[in-house]
Amino acid sequence: MTKISIFASGSGSNAEQIIKYFEDSKEFQIDSIFCNNKNAYVLQRAKKHNIDTVVFTKADFETNDIVLKKLQERKIDLVVLAGFLLKVPDNIINAYPNKIINIHPALLPKYGGKGMYGLNVHKAVVNAKEKESGITIHFVDGIYDNGKIIFQAKCKVSKNDTPEEVALKVHQLEHKYFPQMIESIGKNNLKKI
Numbered sequence: 362m363t364k365i366s367i368f369a370s371g372s373g374s375n376a377e378q379i380i381k382y383f384e385d386s387k388e389f390q391i392d393s394i395f396c397n398n399k400n401a402y403v404l405q406r407a408k409k410h411n412i413d414t415v416v417f418t419k420a421d422f423e424t425n426d427i428v429l430k431k432l433q434e435r436k437i438d439l440v441v442l443a444g445f446l447l448k449v450p451d452n453i454i455n456a457y458p459n460k461i462i463n464i465h466p467a468l469l470p471k472y473g474g475k476g477m478y479g480l481n482v483h484k485a486v487v488n489a490k491e492k493e494s495g496i497t498i499h500f501v502d503g504i505y506d507n508g509k510i511i512f513q514a515k516c517k518v519s520k521n522d523t524p525e526e527v528a529l530k531v532h533q534l535e536h537k538y539f540p541q542m543i544e545s546i547g548k549n550n551l552k553k554i
């Protein structure tokens with residue numbers, strides 16, 4: 362059984378899609394939601410699906426081994442960042458080489474990096490008059506949105522699209538592809554590492 366923890370900071374619609382996708386899986390188990398915001402809606406989604414939650418502070422995450430120890434205690438094989446806003450510190454990156462993946466709501470390497478999250482990304486895409494946007498699923502290393510790209514999917518951006526409309530299209534791609542990509546990374550990649 363591949364045990365997965367999802368890290369999320371906010372609403373958690375991706376987290377919920379992933380939970381539902383693996384609900385009856387015999388190979389994958391969504392073990393827990395890790396969250397740095399005690400008021401995040403993702404915690405209610407986790408409760409609805411009877412998934413354990415681990416809530417921690419930014420300070421704990423960045424300055425000690427509390428979060429790493431929790432992952433190790435729970436014997437987590439794969440960490441999935443789904444709308445998680447903090448930069449993952451080196452102690453966790455080093456303990457999980459090529460076993461942490463992130464989804465970014467744009468076509469990296471464009472529109473990534475610090476501050477590029479949520480509507481900021483879609484505003485930048487609209488302001489640049491891009492004709493397409495999309496999603497990028499990638500491994501996580503010590504630099505924001507920098508790790509090896511595993512998968513991208515695109516959507517069209519029309520001339521009159523607002524950032525909110527682009528966000529909607531991108532979210533649909535995320536919900537469609539992220540769970541199945543996690544499954545394929547889990548099946549193909551983890552065994553080789």
Ligand code: GRF
Pocket residue numbers: 369371372373374375376443444445464465466478479532535
């Ligand atoms: C998603 O667009 C994801 O790509 C980004 O943050 C957003 C999270 O949305 N990193 P949700 O919390 O899963 O609804």
